[in-house]
Structure formats: C-alpha cells, structure tokens
Amino acid sequence: MDRDQLVMALASVFAGITVLVAVLGLVYQPFLIALSLPFGATAYFMWFQASGRLKSRSRRRVQRGDPRERERFGGFGAGARRENVRENYRRATASGARAGGTGRTDRAPSARSGPSRAEAYRTLGVDASATADEVKRAYRSKVKEVHPDTENGSEEAFKRVNQAYETLTD
DSSP states (O other), X not given: OOHHHHHHHHHHHHHHHHHHHHHHHHHTOTHHHHXXXXXXXXXXXXXXXXXXXXXXXXXXXXXXXXXXXXXXXXXXXXXXXXXXXXXXXXXXXXXXXXXXXXXXXXXXXXSOOSOOHHHHHHHXXXXXXXXXXXXXXXXXXXXXXXXXXXTXXXXXXXXXXXXXXXXXXX
C-alpha cells in the first residue's frame, strides 16, 4: 500500500473516532467533546499531509521567500544552497518539467557557475592528470585546513574548495 494511502486511511480512522466520541459526548457526557478535539486535530493534520497540500504550501513559501522559511533553513552555508535550489527549480519549471519529477532537463545549462577545471585543479593543489582518488584526497585535506570551524579557517576558502571539487567531479 502506498504511504499516502496509508496515512489517508489512518486519517479517516481518526475522523471516525472523532465523530463517535463527539456523538457520545452529546448523548452521555459533555466532557467527551473535549476529548474528541485531539482526535479531530490529528485527523486534519494527517489529511493535510497525505493530500499533498502541506508540500505545496511549503514549496510556495520557499518560492516567495517567506522569512519564516529562511529562519527554518538558516545556518552555515544554507543561504547559497537555498538560492541554488530556487534557481534550479525555476529553471526546471520554466523548461516545462512537471512538478514532482526530478527537475532535470535534457538541455545543458546556459551559463556554468563556479571555477573552470584549471582553476579547480589549482585550488585543490593537484595536477590536471590527477586521478579521481587523488582529487578526493586533496579535497579532503584542503577542506580540513580551511573549514570555518578551525582556527585558521575561512568560509570563503571553504566555499571555493567545495566549488572546485564539484567542478572536477561533474
């Protein structure tokens, strides 16, 4: 059974319990109505998630730059990553990709961001003839040196090293 179908079935069970307890509250004891409120809230939130409305609402908030979402996804390095995600999403939707797909297109990106391959090799301190393992080793050692949490670390240098590695592994 699909996970969304399972959540929707559980939501309907909670909705049934809500109705049953509320009716019993009206007939026998009024305090049972208060007991039915958590069941109703649970049923509503499960339905909201299983119907896909929570996902689309969150996506709309991120697209329009809601400050609450910025705070939620804040932290080291999250700003640039979030902007790249938004840019990729816009590019994918502009090219006609369907929502829920991978967002990949068959076209090559028009402008490549990041350093050239030669700059990337220089940043990591390896030759252009280096193997993938050598590049990986150089990347790991360089990241340890420039990581912002170290004494001599720099966030800008850390980002440059990451971009260089991404350029060489693409």
